[in-house]
Amino acid sequence: MDMNAYLSMFIDESNDHLQALNENLLKLENDPGDISIVQVIFRSAHTLKGMSATMGFEDLASLTHEMENVLDLVRNSKLAMDSFIFDTLFKGLDALEAMVQDIVGGGTGKADVSSIVVSLQSIVKGDYLKAAQPSADAPAQNSGSSGTSGGALLDIFQQSVLKQSIESGNQAYYIKVTLREDCVLKAARAYMVFDVLESNGEVIKSEPSVQDLEQEKFDRSFIVFLISGTDAEELKSRIESVSEVDSADVVLLDAESLQMYGPVPDNQQKPAASQAAPAVQAREAAVRETSAAKSQTAATGAAVANRTIRVDIDRLDSLMNLFSELLIDRVRLEQLSSEIKRSDLIETVEHMARVSTDLQDIVLKLRMVPVESVFNRFPRMVRDIAKQLDKKIDLVVTGAETELDRTVIDEIGDPLVHLLRNSLDHGVEMPADRLAAGKPETGTVHLRAFHSGNHVFIEVEDDGNGIDAAKVRRIAVKNGVLSEEEANKLSEEQAQMLIFAAGFSTADKISDLSGRGVGLDVVKSKITSLGGHVTIRSQLGKGTIFSIQLPLTLSIISAMLIQMGSEKYAIPLSSIVETGIIQRDSIATVHGNQMIEFRGTVIPVVSLSRVLDVPDYREDAETETEIVVIRKNDKLAALMIDSFIGQSEIVLKPLGKYLPAIKALSGATILGDGQVALIIDPNAFIK
Template sequence: MDMNAYLSMFIDESNDHLQSLNENLLRLESEPEELSIVQNIFRSAHTLKGMSATMGFEDLAALTHEMENVLDLVRNSKLKMDSFIFDTLFKGLDALEAMVQDIVGGGTGKADVTSIVASLQIILKSDYSASSASAAPVVAANASISSASGAMLLDEFQSSILLQSIETGHNVYHIQIAIRDNCMLKAVRAYMVFDLLERNGEVIKSDPSVQDIEQEKFDFTFSVFTISNLKQEDLQSQLLNISEIETAEVTLLDAESLAVLGQSTAAAAVETVEAAQIEAPVVAKAKEDAAPSSQAAKGQAPAAANTPANVSRTIRVDIERLDALMNLFSELLIDRVRLEQLSSEIKRNDLTETVEHMTRVSSDLQSIVLKLRMVPVDSVFNRFPRMIRDLAKSLDKKIDLVITGADTELDRTVIDEIGDPLVHLLRNSVDHGIETVEERIAAGKPETGTIYLRAYHSGNHVFIEVEEDGRGIHHERVLKTAVKNGVVTEEQAKLLSADEINMLIFAAGFSTADKISDISGRGVGLDVVRSKITSLGGNVTIDSAFGRGTKFSVQLPLTLSIISAMLIKLGSEKYAIPLSSIVETGIIRKEQILHVHGNKMIEFRNVIIPLVSLSKVLDSPDFNENEETETEIVVVRKGEKWAAVMVDEFIGQSEIVLKTLGKYLTNVEAISGATILGDGYVALIIDPNALIK
């Protein structure tokens, strides 16, 4: 079998499982007694191990197996999680992620994990397990099930899950499987049994253990406790249909039989339970309203009998196919604009009606295509809890990260670019914003600082906010550093408002850190954040109160592929200015132009703003605004800064398809791309951010 055909699927699913492991380990660190989280972690690790072994990535499978052994002790209450175990498991996850990335790059997924494996084996030693284990769950003496494979004990957690499942109307079975004694691949047959059971429910306990069965450390019989949504007869029939299965005895359990067969719960006193012999299975009427086992584990009521299951109807699509779809639709949009123009010139009713219908259909298609490219910001946000946890630990700070709006959607192009700026903002908040525990207590604050990461829609934009309840920006210190670095003069510093002082931290190379660290204060500053965000057509603002905290607000466009723009004319050439940057349009007379220190300015809303000559910026020889008695202007905005741009003529508003220019016009900073208009001509797209200094 050619495993390369499944490599892409393996990588995608491995990344999903690694993310799930990270998230659940973080949850377990805050809720160490919640064993249901351990079950989820174990399940993801076990699946990842099996996938890796199947694909032939032995190092990946081996490390996961060692981590799984530790998790198995935890879920069976033989080991209590502590700081060393959490740190070791997180290091293991980092190594697994590095291995998967190596596979993505065409490697074999090999890595030196000797130190991590050594740490895991220390944890697995009996003396470490015994010393770190909490008071074990109360175990009923001799509580067992007599079966061909020997005694099978249920711990407190497993018993409670099975009991809750029975009480909420789910089917709980004890199953004894016998494989033909001449079977050559008994582990494979056992795997097929477990696969069938997990597709139709959840396996709670097996004897021997799953690991032993995988390694063929069993005779030809094994038994399991399982929760299933299949009827008893159907389950038994499907098990017997598996090749080389000799017998499959399926026993439906009720609360009474479970109490006899399983061990006592923590509420019961330690008492001796006589070993119960399971008689031949009795066919019983199964519940028709069985729900997924995850509901049973949570103690939720099963769904009604006639309610259809809420099945996920999603598929994975290669992003290159979506890009190709967007490119094809872009061509269709260009032709649509062309047809609209021809229709207005020809003025035939039947043609006009057809074009109008095509416009409505293509608008719906445009909405669908754009939604296909929309990705929840959760795909970026989900890496931050682990990052904050590690940073806080390295700085000896206590920090909670609160994420809201993670389901807010952005275009994939924006998602791909926004991750690094957010990492820098969060690192800055951890290092410069949140105080140490001692400082917070002295300031009358809770010892644990909080960082809020929010995302929400507003109009055609998405806002992402990073807010913390830390020190806030010290204006005097910022001004002193800005003057020292030559960002502003002492005279200019005296005239700056509070908001303008806050924005100084975005100056290139600006840093108030007392010493250089790996977290922030490396001389890079936040200028890289602003540069990246402005290149995406967005902007970033700061709101801060000294002693109370700081909030960074990032505004981003929903998509960068199809945008609304104002078409303007400059001499014989046509240009497009994105509507998201336009404040308003207007006309000014020549006598309204002011001259301040040799620069042209105009008064706009009681504020003096610069007047930019677009013809000079673009070196347009066939238009001279000096000859005009009045000139059209477009007022554009970049953050809190405004500018008025002189143009020759307004053409109108239109939706345009953004096309990159590649290596062309790289020396003209005011051009961000191009588009094809309805008349077939190419119009350059103006970058307003480059016009505002």
């Protein structure tokens, strides 16, 4: 079987399962007792393991198998989740994602995950089996249990496993391993010993824990309880063959000697187990009931799920290009029918126009993807950063179902990551500072998306300390960005926008995560390149809102067609504020720049014919001129043009790599009469 044919499907489905694992682990962290979530997580891990094994990605399959073992204990109520287990599972997910990305890049998907595997195995083999320990409802432990003066080495579950193994004819060992005094890499030697033990049996418990051994939190010796079919002398020989191991004491255990290492004498274990059984049975019954309900729901939704297919984005691009040609021909037919004026032709063309308009809506919707595909990565990121910063932060996501063009979706992720990191790192204060300011200890960051007209707005809002406009002005003057006089004339909003200048930062100390302003110029550049813009609303002591405005799609846009001499141009409607006519003698010259008065303010005027070097065009031929007022963020400018042609839906075509980059142009389109019209980039005219 040629597995390469299934590689694309494997990558897509693996990413879906990894995203589901991340989301559901976050849910479980908020409600660790919800077994139904564990069932969902287990199924995702089990499916991912099977897919990886089938495709031959052994490292992926083996790591997922170790994670599955932990989840199996949890779903069967034999293990209670704690912070260490959550952190270990999240580390495992990070490693799985890295391996999948390696496969995407043409790699083999191999990685050294031995440390994560050891941690997962230590969880499975007893170091963190807290749920199995006696609860408040179980009989109290006998504090006078013989043979234990410094506390029990084994809990009830571990002791029971060893006892059952002995009764089944297996051998249980107490092993004390001592390293040489001059041993340098103690953790590495301990790992090598565990490697030997794992190949000869099953480790039930280690003291200190595997985590402590990994971090070298022990002196020279450690204790291991092992179930094995190998005799004591052979075990001793194999352990002592490990470099820098001084000695290995191997003691064979029986049912009587086992009692001295456990918390409860043998005659008290059975009542405890019998009393615990009804609770375990009840939990298992609840799990079975939940699983049955979910199976029924899955069966009901199977018909709907089977109606969904995956489509390669290249095919959608091809479909869009073909439709673009159809749109151009439609406009051409409309023009010809208006000239020929035959009723049957006009009727046919009108019907074609209606059908192609519906087709346009479908084609555009095929390319539309919910922003959820980008937003999904952020809850995990916020969790990790909050732990790293020792802050308490809630992320509230709304409008994740809002749709954007796939092209925009692919580009918007990194800017949002940077804005969120700024809010987490420098926006939201430390818990103590928030309490001192009369705020809740837990900060809140809102990530929202919503439609407005032909645009999508994405906002990142925090209830942190806000941006100090006065401080921004001082830094701007200090760095030579503005003179003190110019800085004092800036409004609050204008001063806050200065943080988008390259290398500008208001942070007193730049962290590894982000510095408010450092890199924000890149964010702004990326948003601008997508045909959008970003604004700031901030109130000192209250919080900050970053608002990003983006076009719904980059492929087909509404534009105003204009005439300049013998040439035609298109200006995107999204950038046009107003059109009008002005008298040429109303244009004033200020410091060498042409300006006009527009609705109570003064804005610059740009001669489009001069910028584009339009041939056979004379500006002074008329006493008045048409203008198009354009906007970039909160700034306005007027473009002087020859005449208006009208509004039209145009297909955006790139200029291609053979043409040099022309600052004032963003692309081209083909009109209905076959002419090429260049598309004006309004952002290039406003600094």
